Amino acid sequence: MTNERDVDKIGAVLVVGAGIGGMQAALLTAEAGFKTYLLDKAPAIGGLMPLLDRTFPTDTCGLCTSCPTQPAYCPFIECDRHLNIELVPYAEIEGLEGEPGHYGVSITRKARYVDAELCTGCGDCVAVCPVEVPRELGGGLETRRAIYRPYPQAFPDTYLIDREHCTECMECVKICPTQAVDLNMEPQRDRFEVGAIILTLGASAFDAHQKGEYGFGHYENVLTSIQFERMLSLTSPSGGIPVRPSDGRVPKRIAFIQCVGSRDTLVERGYCSSMCCMYAIKQATLAREQAPESEVTVFYMDIRAFGKDFDRYFERSRAERGVVYRP
Ligand SMILES: Cc1cc2nc3c(=O)[nH]c(=O)nc-3n(C[C@H](O)[C@H](O)[C@H](O)COP(=O)(O)OP(=O)(O)OC[C@H]3O[C@@H](n4cnc5c(N)ncnc54)[C@H](O)[C@@H]3O)c2cc1C
Ligand code: SF4
Ligand code: SF4
Ligand code: SF4
Structure with a gap:
């Protein structure tokens, strides 16, 4: 039964953050019949997934991994073509007023x-x-x-x-x-009237300079996981081969140090990111595949391989690719 207050609500939704989470949320609200604004501060939608050349646990590319959930066959194209979705890339929220059911949102299109x-x-x-x-x-x-x-x-x-x-x-x-x-x-100002707002802001990278003991920013060959992910991509300057930024040579040994910037109250991040064990396993496996001459060791607190097929993926990296794990 619909009550009077529900009838009064604005039948439009604003989704803030157009990564895979935001695209999926937008498709679901749009399919349910709501006008949906999908806004991102970045110039391109997609968030982090397009960075990923291969994804655990299937080793398909990040763009393909974005695709399999209904109702989308490709969320980028579906979000662009859906009659109920308006894409708002490269925009920022300037102001918000109102209450649930009735929000006024002011934005700037950069x-x-x-x-x-x-x-x-x-x-x-x-x-x-x-x-x-x-x-x-x-x-x-x-x-x-x-x-x-x-x-x-x-x-x-x-x-x-x-x-x-x-x-x-x-x-x-x-x-x-x-x-x-x-x-x-010139930047353009705009305003939306919406009944609900969904925040799908994803994650931002930890500033590894805060953990100075690992030498990031001091030693050229110390990389973050995002940098190493990019290096392992076939479209990177090294063509997917892991190389030392200092001299472009394939390293003899590669060490992964886990939980840097997570599970660490000294940097106010006591929580587990839940992702970095799995993508470290993936990166270690890829490194062994692309440069079999490199020894690869992962130093960890726990291996948190919690999803479907994740443990098998971990075991395979050890048994078939020779990645070494040290607690
Ligand atoms: C190195 C690395 C490797 C990974 N490998 C894998 C893998 O192999 N397999 C796998 O399944 N997952 C992997 N992941 C995890 C995967 O990338 C994330 O789970 C996924 O990207 C989360 O999607 P999301 O939409 O929640 O967030 P994101 O992809 O982070 O997207 C968030 C979006 O919100 C936007 N945004 C943020 N703040 C604002 C704001 N204030 N206003 C407007 N827009 C905003 C951002 O610009 C971005 O576009 C990896 C992650 C990393 C870091
Ligand atoms: S004006 Fe010159 S510097 Fe600026 S984007 Fe164009 S070519 Fe580049
Ligand atoms: S801005 Fe002009 S030159 Fe540059 S890609 Fe577009 S059409 Fe080509
Ligand atoms: S336990 Fe694994 S997933 Fe959790 S923060 Fe440490 S490396 Fe990341």
Whole structure:
């Protein structure tokens, strides 16, 4: 039975964070008949999954892992095409008022400085841009230009300019065949009326400098898991081979140190992330596959392999790939 208060509620939902969690939430609310705004602060939707070349426990690619749950066959395409979903990438929430059932949300759509309607994705602008800065994807091991696409399959499929580093040399403006570059583009303010808000903000990386005893930032060959994940990707500069950033050579020995930034009250993170055991097992296995000459040892507190087929995945890394685990 529907009561008067329910009838009064706004039949629209705002999902904040368009990773796999947000895309799934948006598809479910949209399928249930609600107008759904799917907002992300990043220029491309997808969150962390597109970073992953291979995923535990099936070793399929991250984009494919994003796909199998109903009602989506590919959440990127379904979210883009669903009549009830409005994608709001590269936007930030400025203000919120109201109460459950009646929220007013003010947002800013950040300027991309590239008109998505005109941009054909030809990449000519990248070839002439003289500015090189660390690339966000994969923790800054590679560089990108000031005009860039976050990664080749990024969605929306268009470029943007990082104005913080752009020198306004105008080379991209001159070469763009469709006049898509507009350095005068302004951010746009907008407002949504929604009945509910779902937060699917995912995780952010721990700043490994806080655990100085492991030498991150001091020794070039100490990497975070996000950086190593990227290095193991077939599209990385080393083509998926684990190499030492200091000299580009394959290391003789690789050590994983687990629980750095988790289960540690000294850095105010007493909880277990529940993910890093599994992706360390995956990365250790991949490292042995791509560089069989490297010895790989994982130093751990506990191995938390809790999901379906996770324990088998762990055992296989030990028995078939020769990864060594030391408590
Ligand atoms: C190195 C590494 C390897 C991994 N390997 C695997 C694997 O092999 N298999 C597997 O299943 N899982 C793996 N994972 C875990 C997997 O990446 C996460 O479980 C998954 O990405 C979680 O999805 P999510 O949507 O919750 O969050 P995320 O993917 O983090 O997405 C969150 C989104 O929210 C956005 N956002 C955050 N704050 C705001 C805000 N204030 N306003 C607007 N938008 C915001 C972000 O921009 C992002 O797009 C790995 C994780 C890491 C770090
Ligand atoms: S901005 Fe212009 S030059 Fe750059 S990819 Fe788009 S169409 Fe090509
Ligand atoms: S105007 Fe900015 S983005 Fe364009 S080529 Fe010059 S530095 Fe690069
Ligand atoms: S126990 Fe495993 S999953 Fe939990 S924080 Fe440590 S490494 Fe990560």
